[in-house]
Amino acid sequence: MKPTRHMLALATALACAFAAPAFAQDTIKIGELNSYKAQPAFLEPYKRGMELALEEVNGKGGVLGKKLELIIRDDGANPGEAVRVAEELVTREGVVMLTGTFLSNIGLAVTNFAGQKKVFFLASEPLTDKITWADGNKYTYRLRASTYMQTAMLMPAAIAANAKRWAIVYPNYEYGQSAAATFKDMLKKAQPGAEIVTEQAPPIGKVDAGAVAQAIDDAKPDAIFNVLFGADLTKFVREGNTRGVFKNRTVVSLLSGEPEYLDPLGEETPVGWIATGYPWDKIKTPEHVAFLTAYQKKFNDYPRLGSIVGYTTIKSIAAGIAKANSTDTEKLVEAFKGLSVSSPFGTFSYRASDHQATMGAYVGKLALEKGKGTMTDIKYIDGASVLPNDADTKKLRPAAD
């Protein structure tokens, strides 16, 4: 990491912010807020992804003849702070739109702020279904595939396992709870005979991995659905491996194939788990190869999933402003309806019905190659294929429009 360069970039951004209005009119200001200090593993690559996209967009002359300018803020991993930062970006910096956020509760707080203050907000990463459904509003769009979508992408593999006895383990907060609920719901519909034999909900960041792995083993499940990620996942996998918990069991796991969570596992990588993720070294589509080459050239490092999200966020914004032919909020809201964006994962669009992007994710099996975790048998699942149709979606969005 090169702190000086980031600081320089930030200093430039700040300098621009305080510069004369005549100069400011030459750029389109985008406000970005995120939990950089609390979630650095995901967000540092994310920031790089944004930088790369910004360079590409501005290198081609920007949008509407102006350069995009990103003003980045830390939200302190706290919704109260985040709302203040959002106000600051809007009122002091005069940004035309907000984007960013990682944690679900912060994403929701900013979503609500956007609805109240009529500011356009593109939620880049938070996964909670509520951002686009229960608490969705006119001014908020979301890029990343939601908890519901990610779970749905894994269901075919889970059902194919034809397991009678399932164990579920998830971090005890909204993301984990809703993933577990969605999973149980879908499993019941597809395979009424299946039974949940144990449900472990450790507090996030504080899993007692040995005890949890043992409790799962004692319940004698045929298959395990895992929602743990980050340090919790790492601990759980090492204990589970040593205790032989995963032996002869199908494990279906959310997000575990993302380099952010897979790389720390190293030689401990649980081979054969079916997971959603981002096998950056295996995706050979031309769009992705172009992105990978540019990213590696610029940063001398491989991209993580955060890089994809950051990159695609900026690309979406550029496309949206170009389509709206304006930075007016109402016009942006209209322009994002059905907006088509080309990304390293191929072309996707923002649904008019629930403001959710259809960018999908890769599903595959975790594998170990040269001491490092990766994925095999990968398959791209289009987000559109797992989302409910427009009529059903409408029922899910009571608060919107």
Added chain:
Amino acid sequence: MTLDAFLFQVLNGLSSASGLFLIAAGLSLIFGVTRIVNLAHGSLYMLGTYIAYTFATKIGGVTGFWGGIVATALIVGALGAAIEFVLLRRIYRAPELFQLLATFALVLVINDFALWLWGPADLLGPRAPGFRGAVEILGRRLPSYDLFLIVIGPLVLLALHLTLTRTRFGRLIRAATQDREMVGALGVNQAVLFTSVFALGAALAGLGGALQIAREPANLATDLIALGDAFVVVVVGGMGSIPGAYLAAVIIAEVKALCIGIGTVDFGFVTINFSKFTLVAEFLVMAIVLIARPYGLLGKAQGAVRSIAEPEEPIRPATPLLKAFGVAVLAVLVCLPLLAQSSPYVLVLGIDVLIAVIFAASLHFIMGPGGMHSFGHAAYFGLGAYGAALLVKWLAWPMGAALIAAPLLALAGALLFGWFAVRLSGVYLAMLTLAFAQIVWAAVFQWEGFTGGSNGVIGVWPPPPFDKSWVYFLLTLVLAVAAVLLLRRFLFAPFGYAMRAGRDSPLRAEAIGIDVKRVHWLGFAMAGLVCGVAGGLFAFAKGSISPETIHINRSIDGLVMVLLGGVQTLTGPIAGASMFALLQDTVMRQTEYWRALMGAIILLLVLTFPQGIVGAFASLWRKVGGRT
């Protein structure tokens, strides 16, 4: 759960207990002797994991892993000695708890340092050479490293016990824990003793961290997690008691392991998933233990600390000068909406500052004049915020009614928790308040259907005309001024004198007929009430709230504000809160490593103004002959 499964979970619990014990033992020693609430203890633990990881991967093999663990303990111990020598030694004469501020700054600095040096990714160490596999016990596989940990915990306990009982150094530690001034009077070099105890405590933290690398990745969140665990274990076991710490670690780890082992139980009318209780298990244990045994399981009443700080000046009513200054500040604030027309953000920030002022002033009310160091003041802030937000959400109450109900809810909480808390004193009181706050936090976090769980409550916006920030700012200003004046009025009423009498000399206060517990209880409730106002205002200012409003971080922010301003002055919390809120706003915008910068600024302030900012000015004023 079968008997075999039960016994096996007991083994799992024992291996976790060893880890907990190692973190806690060092903290307990340091607190026992120096009376410093070392918030950086978790950071030392985290450094232990990173340093040991570096040894284990860069050198590798048996030497890298096992030698690395020993080297890590030594390095972290040396770092602890350096912290004591360079930083803490300069501020022992500051008011009680002030050192907490310095260690808080260290937490920020160390975390950013680790991010800078080791990067953002989690780092999982190799398996321990010689303990890679598992052993079969009761038909199940227990990692052999867990067995090693089960043994190492009691071994360290034994070694510490022998050191404390059989060596001169140990006798000095025990003596200093009981009465450190007497130890000093007998000719023992306290400076050396303090440094060596700090080094020993830090080394234990480093060792604890280093031993975990075979089980969990080094990551940047471990500092606060380890700190929280360590505090609970130390308090449950009894401050300064090493066997107590082990006992507490075993109890807490076993309770958690068993909750996990039991899993989901269907009681017919209700299904309970016991694994969810691990979120709050340790704090429930702590609250129960402290209510039943105020000094922890094996702790003794703290020896009196004859403070080496300068005796506190009695508080005095505001001088005409101060009053004039107050009116001037108020006049500027009232005019702020006019001045801020071109930059509306000033008002948004102003609302945050005023809310922080109410929060800090209410905390100071019990901390300073009341002498009750609450580490869980966020509970009342959160009760106020959630009270207001939930009334709006479920009963569609108007804002005015919700803002009135918010402090009443906080009052109810403070009356309940305060009743237990005032029966304790010093750090035990602090920890019981923390336990209550954590229980409230966990309840809010867990009660998805009612409180919105981790996502919280959204859509709590003020109705017109308060939706304009200048109107809401004026509302906040009115309430903030009212709150501050009300608290002042209380302090200069007989009630306030009685509260201070109870703080300074409980026995004499009792003798002249003051019901000290009752007065402190009502003081505690009063602080909760006022804090609830801040919570209610916060909910409407942000439009949404989540469990972060009750999180321990907010409680610590409150302590930092009060200490930064000066706990011994009445204007201190106001200055401290304003300063902290403005600093946070500025620093977070300026730099990528904003936490380190924030920490550095706090360190600078700590070293420059060891009585807090207002405290320093007040004593300077006295020195030049003026009167406060």
